[in-house]
Amino acid sequence: MIDVIDLKKYFPVVSGIRSLFSRSRGKVVKAVDSVSFQIETGQVLGLVGESGCGKSTTGRVLLDLEQPTSGDILINGESGRALKKKNRKTYYRRIQMIFQDPYGSINPQHNVASILSRPLMYQGIRDKTIIRDKMLETLDRVGLSPPEAFLEKYPHLLSGGQRQRLCIGRAIILEPEFLVADEPISMLDVSIKSGIIILLKRLVREQNLSLLYITHDLATVGHLCDKIAIMYMGRIVEIGPTDDVLDRPGHPYTRALISSIPIPDPSITRSGAPISGAISDPVNLPSGCRFHPRCPYAENLCRQREPVSAAVKDNPEHGAACFLTDKLPGFDLTKGHRC
Numbered sequence: 329m330i331d332v333i334d335l336k337k338y339f340p341v342v343s344g345i346r347s348l349f350s351r352s353r354g355k356v357v358k359a360v361d362s363v364s365f366q367i368e369t370g371q372v373l374g375l376v377g378e379s380g381c382g383k384s385t386t387g388r389v390l391l392d393l394e395q396p397t398s399g400d401i402l403i404n405g406e407s408g409r410a411l412k413k414k415n416r417k418t419y420y421r422r423i424q425m426i427f428q429d430p431y432g433s434i435n436p437q438h439n440v441a442s443i444l445s446r447p448l449m450y451q452g453i454r455d456k457t458i459i460r461d462k463m464l465e466t467l468d469r470v471g472l473s474p475p476e477a478f479l480e481k482y483p484h485l486l487s488g489g490q491r492q493r494l495c496i497g498r499a500i501i502l503e504p505e506f507l508v509a510d511e512p513i514s515m516l517d518v519s520i521k522s523g524i525i526i527l528l529k530r531l532v533r534e535q536n537l538s539l540l541y542i543t544h545d546l547a548t549v550g551h552l553c554d555k556i557a558i559m560y561m562g563r564i565v566e567i568g569p570t571d572d573v574l575d576r577p578g579h580p581y582t583r584a585l586i587s588s589i590p591i592p593d594p595s596i597t598r599s600g601a602p603i604s605g606a607i608s609d610p611v612n613l614p615s616g617c618r619f620h621p622r623c624p625y626a627e628n629l630c631r632q633r634e635p636v637s638a639a640v641k642d643n644p645e646h647g648a649a650c651f652l653t654d655k656l657p658g659f660d661l662t663k664g665h666r667c
């Protein structure tokens with residue numbers, strides 16, 4: 329079980345010597361602002377939102393690639409902060425990341441054996457037979473078979489899909505408990521995207537791990553995710569089981585995202601207005617609800633106070649941070665949101 333508690337990451341707008349003279353001194357971008365969620369073992373949470381809303385920063389902070397401003401993660405009950413202090417290597421074994429770019433995230437000068445053996449050696453495993461067996465087993469798991477044929481290959485000989493499978497293999501070879509996948513299919517050909525989604529789904533169940541699947545594409549989450557969290561300007565504005573969020577969205581932003589998913593059938597038109605306007609300036613956040621400048625339903629209260637998450641349709645598993653959830657007009661769902 330992964331439990332992320334009140335995670336914050338604020339970036340100073342200017343840093344170093346310039347900050348002494350700049351008018352933006354002291355100003356921050358609240359990239360991640362009080363984000364909390366849980367992922368059960370063997371389950372997938374989809375983190376969805378527009379560009380710049382803080383999805384990758386959330387992942388990077390969890391992976392320790394950025395220092396959090398505050399907050400913690402509990403990995404099966406153990407504090408990430410405490411684990412890092414005690415033994416960083418153990419922390420890195422338990423949490424792994426898959427990046428968006430399978431070309432940029434592996435060293436083209438290393439062959440598959442070298443790429444896969446590195447994490448094992450970093451963790452102190454030196455026995456060549458154990459390393460070879462583990463590499464072969466992992467290659468097989470990620471669908472690169474026969475595995476023996478891949479060990480000596482260099483990344484330029486692999487297709488985009490095979491490279492991403494290799495990156496997934498590198499991430500799971502240490503049998504982590506928590507995997508963060510940041511837009512893992514967005515740079516791949518349409519024809520191979522679904523193969524990677526199916527692979528991730530299988531690995532989550534087989535290896536009993538928790539997966540945070542980061543994407544801006546709501547259309548893919550229905551296939552993979554048990555739960556969805558919708559993020560807007562550093563905050564989670566809606567979270568719940570996938571079907572509840574997609575079928576009964578309680579936040580106008582979620583409705584707008586669903587309305588903007590294209591339906592591959594020209595005879596079907598969607599109800600609900602797709603999102604309009606641009607995201608607000610992240611340095612000078614709007615008062616009240618951060619979404620109110622773009623919200624077609626905003627009232628005075630929304631401009632004055634920031635809503636907290638409340639149950640949608642009395643379902644304690646499904647929450648939305650909106651004052652108007654119960655007052656929103658019916659959401660006529662047309663088909664196609666899981667295409």
Ligand SMILES: Nc1ncnc2c1ncn2[C@@H]1O[C@H](COP(=O)(O)OP(=O)(O)OP(=O)(O)O)[C@@H](O)[C@H]1O
Nearest residue numbers: 339357359378379380381382383384385386544610
């Ligand atoms: N190292 C950094 N220094 C300053 N600001 C940063 C830094 N990294 C991210 N940000 C800012 O934090 C905010 C969130 O960025 P982030 O990359 O997490 O968004 P994202 O949701 O992953 O977007 P995308 O879908 O484009 O990948 C943005 O306003 C971004 O400019």
Ligand SMILES: [Mg+2]
Nearest residue numbers: 383384385510
């Ligand atoms: Mg990102």
